[in-house]
Amino acid sequence: MADFTFAGKRIKSATRQQVELPAGRLPSGTQLSLAVEVLHGAEKGPVLWLSGAIHGDEIVGVEIIRRVLERLDARRLSGTIIAVPVVNVFGFVTGSRYLPGRRDLNRSFPGSVRGPLASRLARLFIDEVVDVSDIGIDFHAGSDDRTNLPQVRGNMDHAETHRLGLAFGAPLVLHSKTIKGTLRDVALKRGKTIILFEGGEPRRFSEQAVAVGVMGTLRSLEALGMGGIVGVVPDPPAKAPTLSRSTAWVRASRGGIFRLETELGSYVTKGGRVGMIADPSGRGGSEVRARSTGVVMGHSVNPLVHQGDALVHIAEFA
Ligand SMILES: [Zn+2]
Known part of the structure; x- marks a missing residue:
C-alpha cells in the first residue's frame, strides 16, 4: 500500500512510527510536543484516530491507548491508526483538566493559529489528526470528584456513530447532542464519525474502565474491518448495551x-x-x-x- 503522510512525515505500509507534533513552550522554555503513534497498515482501510487526555487529568484513555497499541500489529492492519495518548500535554503535566488560564480544550475546537494556547492546540489537533482521519474515538473520565460507569456517548441519530457505538460494547450507550466548541461537535460537522468513551475517575487508572475501553476499541477495529489485532479478538458483549x-x-x-x-x-x-x-x-x-x-x-x-x-x-x- 502507498505511504501515509502524517505531519509531513512519510510512514511506510505495514509499519509503526512515532511522530512528534510541537505544541508550544512552557515559560521555562521547555518545548512540549504531542507524541503520536502512527500505525500504517498493510492493506487499505479507514483512518482511525484515538485521543486521550483532552482533559489533562482524565488519564484513563492514556492507559487504554497504551494497552490497545500493545495488542496491534501494523502488518495485520487494514487502514491506519493515529493514536494520541495525551492531547492536552499542558494540563497533563500539571494534573489539570485545563490549559493555562483555565481554558478548556474541549470548548476550544476548531481553534485558531492566532488564539490563546488552547485554541492553537485545538487547531493543531484538527489540522494534523482529525482532517486526515475518517473516524475518531475520544477517551474521557469523570470530572472533578466524580466517577463514571464505562459508557459510549455520541449522536446516535447518525447511522455510522450508532453502529460503532453499539459495536464498542460498553454497558451503556448514551445519545447526546453536541456542545459547541467540543471535538465531537467540530468532527461531526467535518463529516467524521466520532464516539466518546467515558469511564472511571480523573487522575486514576480505574481498572474496570480501562478494561472496557480496551475491549471496546478492539471490537471497534473489528467492526470497522480494520483488524490488526494480535491474539484473541474479543467477542461481542454478552449483554446488549443499554441505550439511553x-x-x-x-x-x-x-x-x-x-x-x-x-x-x-x-x-x-x-x-x-x-x-x-x-x-x-x-x-x-x-x-x-x-x-x-x-x-x-x-x-x-x-x-x-x-x-x-x-x-x-x-x-x-x-
Ligand atoms: Zn473529559
Missing part, C-alpha cells in the same frame, strides 16, 4: 455528609432511595431519592456535600 437518550442528576437537598447506597451500573426506580445525607454526628438524616428510573451512570465520590451538589447521575429510560 436522556440523563438527570440527583442533587443534595441539604448540606452534610453523603452516604451512597447504590453503585455504578445499578438499576434504580423513580422514588427509590440512593443514599442518605446527615450531619457528621449522624443527626438530621434525610433520604436521597432518585427522581427518575434508569441506570446509575456516574456519582460523586466526595462525601462532603453542599445543598444542590450533584450526587448521582442517572441514564434514563424512555
